[in-house]
Amino acid sequence: MAFFLPISIKEPVNHALEQLVLRFGNALHLVNEAILQGALLPLEKLLRGAPPALILLLIALLAWHATRRLTHAAWLTGALYLIGCFGLWDMLMQTLALVLVSTVLAVLIGLPAGVLLARLPRLRRWALPVLDVMQTLPTFVYLIPAVMLFGLGKVPAILATVVYAVCPLIRLTELGIRQVDHDVAEAAWSFGTTRWQLLIGVQLPLALPSIMAGLNQTVMMALAMVVIASMIGARGLGEDVLAGIQTLDVGRGLQAGLAIVLLAIVIDRITQGWGRPRRPQRGNHEPH
Numbered sequence: 001m002a003f004f005l006p007i008s009i010k011e012p013v014n015h016a017l018e019q020l021v022l023r024f025g026n027a028l029h030l031v032n033e034a035i036l037q038g039a040l041l042p043l044e045k046l047l048r049g050a051p052p053a054l055i056l057l058l059i060a061l062l063a064w065h066a067t068r069r070l071t072h073a074a075w076l077t078g079a080l081y082l083i084g085c086f087g088l089w090d091m092l093m094q095t096l097a098l099v100l101v102s103t104v105l106a107v108l109i110g111l112p113a114g115v116l117l118a119r120l121p122r123l124r125r126w127a128l129p130v131l132d133v134m135q136t137l138p139t140f141v142y143l144i145p146a147v148m149l150f151g152l153g154k155v156p157a158i159l160a161t162v163v164y165a166v167c168p169l170i171r172l173t174e175l176g177i178r179q180v181d182h183d184v185a186e187a188a189w190s191f192g193t194t195r196w197q198l199l200i201g202v203q204l205p206l207a208l209p210s211i212m213a214g215l216n217q218t219v220m221m222a223l224a225m226v227v228i229a230s231m232i233g234a235r236g237l238g239e240d241v242l243a244g245i246q247t248l249d250v251g252r253g254l255q256a257g258l259a260i261v262l263l264a265i266v267i268d269r270i271t272q273g274w275g276r277p278r279r280p281q282r283g284n285h286e287p288h
């Protein structure tokens with residue numbers, strides 16, 4: 001239509017990505033190998049090779065440590081056992097490995113970035129709109145540059161997941177540190193603490209509930225990418241959902257989708273439990 005000025009960002013973006021591949025192709029290959037061979041495949045091999053009973057026992061211990069309730073630990077473990085009863089245990093371990101590696105990378109990026117934004121107000125004013133855009137972009141958009149830079153497979157799925165899921169961790173880390181009581185920080189300064197000691201000993205512990213809430217949201221968003229990431233070669237439960245869509249096998253897709261929901265509930269309850277401040281027990285008759 002003549003009324004609109006013709007504007008397009010397709011060519012500049014495509015050219016930039018092509019130049020990135022041409023100039024840093026070897027470095028991107030090294031990153032691909034480091035993530036795949038150094039983290040994902042060993043973890044996946046460990047999880048798939050471990051006896052299911054051992055994995056369930058470990059989950060039960062983690063759930064009990066997080067919630068301090070045997071009933072919660074029992075039903076969370078039972079949820080994973082149900083996934084095994086569906087015949088999806090091996091796919092569950094592949095998905096769990098993918099989510100764990102994505103979450104670790106998101107923490108390595110998001111935690112320092114959140115600390116940096118909390119300390120640099122000018123940078124925060126520029127970064128927050130960028131995070132807004134990142135959180136509102138359709139998830140499929142993240143797959144395009146990841147595939148172009150790394151090809152099909154698990155690594156581009158992980159990196160697309162990290163970029164999509166890291167935003168809430170950055171936001172809530174920055175918010176938690178910024179909301180630490182100023183008087184507490186001043187008291188720490190009066191004892192001669194350095195910036196590093198203040199961060200490690202005061203700010204991060206006090207901001208831990210907010211950071212854990214961000215971690216919880218990051219893991220949930222990583223799980224939300226599981227089905228979409230299966231479109232570019234990521235194995236796991238999302239692959240079964242995708243196969244159910246392609247073959248119109250409603251039961252297969254629903255069963256795998258239910259398994260993803262159960263895994264999300266287990267991870268959500270455990271991370272939420274760790275994020276809650278612990279209250280000291282004063283006696284056996286203390287009301288719950």
